[in-house]
Amino acid sequence: MTQRPCLTGSAQGGERGKRHASDGCYDHRMAPKRRLTVANAAAALAGADEPFVELFEHGSLVVEFYRPEGEDLQTPHTRDEVYVIASGHGMFSNGGEERPFEPGEVLFVPAGVEHRFTEFSDDFATWVFFYGPEGGESR
Numbered sequence: 001m002t003q004r005p006c007l008t009g010s011a012q013g014g015e016r017g018k019r020h021a022s023d024g025c026y027d028h029r030m031a032p033k034r035r036l037t038v039a040n041a042a043a044a045l046a047g048a049d050e051p052f053v054e055l056f057e058h059g060s061l062v063v064e065f066y067r068p069e070g071e072d073l074q075t076p077h078t079r080d081e082v083y084v085i086a087s088g089h090g091m092f093s094n095g096g097e098e099r100p101f102e103p104g105e106v107l108f109v110p111a112g113v114e115h116r117f118t119e120f121s122d123d124f125a126t127w128v129f130f131y132g133p134e135g136g137e138s139r
Contacts, residue, residue, distance in 0.1 A: 038086045041065035042125070052128065060131050067125040072117040080136045081128055083107040088124030092117055111136030 034040065036055060045053045045065055056063040060079075065086070068074075083092075085105045092101045094115045101107065101117075109115045112135070117124065 036063065038065075038125070041086075041127070042067075060133065062130040064128040064130070065125065066128050068117065068120075072120070074116060076112050076114050077109070077130065078111055078134045079130045080111050080132045081109050081130050083109070084127040084129070086125045086127055088121040090117055090120030090124060 034055075041053065041055060042065070044055060045051075045067060051068040052064045052066040054062060054064050066083075083106070085101050085103050085107070087103055089100065089102045091098050092107055092115070094107065094109055095113045098118070111132075117126075
């Protein structure tokens with residue numbers, strides 16, 4: 001049987017990955033030796049109900065892969081985050097400032113700041129790294 005990632009829970013960080021291999025899925029967050037590649041992340045995202053998948057967590061760090069289709073509907077997050085653009089291009093609005101982005105670019109968003117990707121290409125995908133305490137780290 002082909003294994004698939006366990007993608008249960010809500011977009012607010014519910015019970016993702018809590019099912020077991022006996023039902024044909026694996027807990028991708030608990031596999032520290034699994035390579036975090038774009039190909040593996042895209043495969044984990046395939047068939048998900050959300051435009052993102054949580055792939056790894058350790059301490060305060062959570063790593064996700066995010067690929068919105070057509071429109072980015074996200075709202076401000078409660079923790080600081082870093083994006084690393086995996087593919088595609090477009091515009092990024094961060095706290096009212098808009099600028100272009102391209103593959104390989106690193107973008108930082110402090111906790112609570114309004115942000116979103118706009119005018120992005122069909123192949124757009126990004127790594128997302130959440131870290132630190134609720135409310136963000138002090139400056």
